[in-house]
Amino acid sequence: MKKITMQDVALKAGVSKSTVSQYINSRFEFMGVSTKHRVEAAIKELGYIPNHVAKSLKQKKTGTIGVIVANILHTFSTEIIRAIEDECERNGFHLFVCNADDQPEKERSYIDMLVAKQVDGLIIFPTNGNNDYYKQLKTAEFPIVFVDRVINEPIFPTLLLDNESASQIAVDQLAKKGRTKIGLVSTSIVQKVTPRIERIMGYKKALASHGLAIEEDWIVAEQREEIGSRLQRLWDSGNRPEAFFATNDLALIELLRFIKKNKLVIPENIGVIAIDDSPFLEMATTPISVIKQPTFEIGQNAADTLLQLISSKNFEEEYEERRYRPILVERESI
Amino acid sequence: MKKITMQDVALKAGVSKSTVSQYINSRFEFMGVSTKHRVEAAIKELGYIPNHVAKSLKQKKTGTIGVIVANILHTFSTEIIRAIEDECERNGFHLFVCNADDQPEKERSYIDMLVAKQVDGLIIFPTNGNNDYYKQLKTAEFPIVFVDRVINEPIFPTLLLDNESASQIAVDQLAKKGRTKIGLVSTSIVQKVTPRIERIMGYKKALASHGLAIEEDWIVAEQREEIGSRLQRLWDSGNRPEAFFATNDLALIELLRFIKKNKLVIPENIGVIAIDDSPFLEMATTPISVIKQPTFEIGQNAADTLLQLISSKNFEEEYEERRYRPILVERESI
């Protein structure tokens, strides 16, 4: 069935399509009342819906933004995306969301696809494997904002949690309850993912700040599927920490699974604290203490920063990364 | 900074842009080897990225699909969307995901926006408030697939859980454990949302099938924020069920919050079963039994059905709704 165009509306209303375009864009300054009503009636009668593809071609903008998430399984990612969506929507933009699964090749092909689709800008949780390509895009003055991870050069605005600070809070909380033997559980640091690296660094610094030794065996940083068995081996070795600090929600799930398997009681047998929250942690038998990221604020700011870049076209040579203060949610698990 | 176009590549390579277009589209049948290499080198040298907006205008397709979710807070929604994303991606399509918050006006404006953006089709979890508009789109032969909810006429393919069956399984499980006083917790049915209505209907039928009376006071179907206080009043009344059946994950969260507040022990003091799963339910102190939807299959089929509609352009007068068998995940909470 033939799609209705402005030309059809113009014919129906007895005007030119320029006049219809003026009407669609609410430019009524030089438009007779009779003309206006005829165009309005024609649009309604024909059920005309504008074609934004044609408009985008001429105006060289699409009103869309690409978001490339490194790992969408992290709850905080989806929370940040929700905030980005809300803020973009408030400004008349819509999102393509893509999941790179922490793979640089996937990320690269998403960037290409989104640039080809003429998105007006990108928000990327960078995988850290496309640094040359990021530089090319910088040279091309393509608007990009990074979130959650830092790359080797500060070429785009970068927003992320103060990870070391988050670890400091975690260790502080455990130490405050008298815990001196503190282990850490993380997902793999092979890819050198900023939050994981910085949180482990922060954990070490925090232990040192409490005069506590760093027990390398108590640092479990594995692929998610390996965490359980590593924890088991650690537990069975007899040299056990009193508490565990999980650096993200996926690590926490594996930690809780291990705890349940060994029929440990929180916090009597083992203390637990984690970074990032989930609705169920609050109402677990033992509600789990967490350090939250201000995901809504990060997302909103990321969106605003990008929209600013898009509209101003003012590109700085370098950008200072913006760090967000973590938020302690003290429950009963430590 | 000026964007590189095919014309620029053509000039560089010493060919016409038609030739460049043939190269980009891998049409080499009538192309000299020398020409091919010159075009290839020019593309690489200039860093040319095609403009899909121009291509879409000419070809009248964008390779994008709109997904309008009624309520994105439900975990099953995001699981279905993940499956849709994967399947669409496998077929070279990408998604716009919009959240209607169960509001028909929001849904309507999203449909308009997505049609204007020339998406090739829509997957909608319908709010049930735009039936006339759905019919208009049917008349216009716009490809749409409905998910999770049924509207008053079978004008588009519709995929959803066998909700009554899910409730039957829930009541069967509780009855099997000797529970005869079974309450139900749901989010609000004011909007007549298909799954909620059907699950309550299924619950009543299932009680009847076990010769159990329907205690209207034990049916809590409220706005999410009201559920806790309604449950509290029910509990304090003294006329209490032995177990609760939560019809979705949001209702379950409120139920668990109530249980925790009243220091009840699952399943000793109160049995619990719910529809829809979450990672944490498995490792709760008392792992919660659930009836899962086959979200991956539903999402994949929804995507395939829509892609079929898009490519075949073959629209039936009516469609039979497709029901999916629920899956029991027996844990320890009943």
Place this chain on the structure above:
DNA sequence: CCTTCTCACTAAACCGGTTTAGTAAGTCAT
């Protein structure tokens, strides 16, 4: 009455890639 200005509207170029009919050169068969 003539000139200038304003109002209301329109023709046509443009955005960038696709596609198709057309062109030129070379090959082959008669």
Place this chain on the structure above:
DNA sequence: ATGACTTACTAAACCGGTTTAGTGAGAAGG
């Protein structure tokens, strides 16, 4: 030598909306 066919390539129209310079009619001022 000529006609038919194939290969390799290209000019230009098209997709649908935007935008701008242009046009005609009417009003106002000198």
